[in-house]
Structures are given as C-alpha cells and as structure tokens.
Amino acid sequence: MSKIEKAKGWKHSKPGLWLSIGTSAFGVLSIVKDVRKARSESDNLLLANAVVGAAALATGTLLLVRELRRLGSDDVLAD
Numbered sequence: 001m002s003k004i005e006k007a008k009g010w011k012h013s014k015p016g017l018w019l020s021i022g023t024s025a026f027g028v029l030s031i032v033k034d035v036r037k038a039r040s041e042s043d044n045l046l047l048a049n050a051v052v053g054a055a056a057l058a059t060g061t062l063l064l065v066r067e068l069r070r071l072g073s074d075d076v077l078a079d
Contacts, residue, residue: 017068024061031057 031054038047 021064027057
C-alpha cells in the first residue's frame, strides 16, 4: 500500500480519530459560552439551542469513541 493510499484513510486511523475527538472538545467551549449568555439574558431559545448543540456534540464524540474502540489494532498507519 502506498503512502498516498494510507494518507487517504488517515481520518479512520487512530491518530485521525483522536484528532477528531480533540477538536470536538473545543466545541464544548462554544457550548459553555452560549449557555452562560442564555442564562444571563434569560433567553430560553438560546438555551435550548445550546442544549441541542451539546447533545449533538456528545453524540458525535461518542460515535468517534465507538469507532476508535472498533478499530483496535487494525491501524493502517501503524505499519
């Protein structure tokens, strides 16, 4: 397998999944900011938006963790 073919599968490798999980962690900062703003302004719609965003972020992160667990030792970049 060539290096280019390995690079195309990088997103589904262990380092790629860890990077995706790490970038999702930065999304938490935006969610926290929105929740604080919604509470200070007593804006229920903005609070609902932040809660839905947090649920989506949590679901996405859990999907990445599940894929990471399934990947196991079948890492294409480990060779």
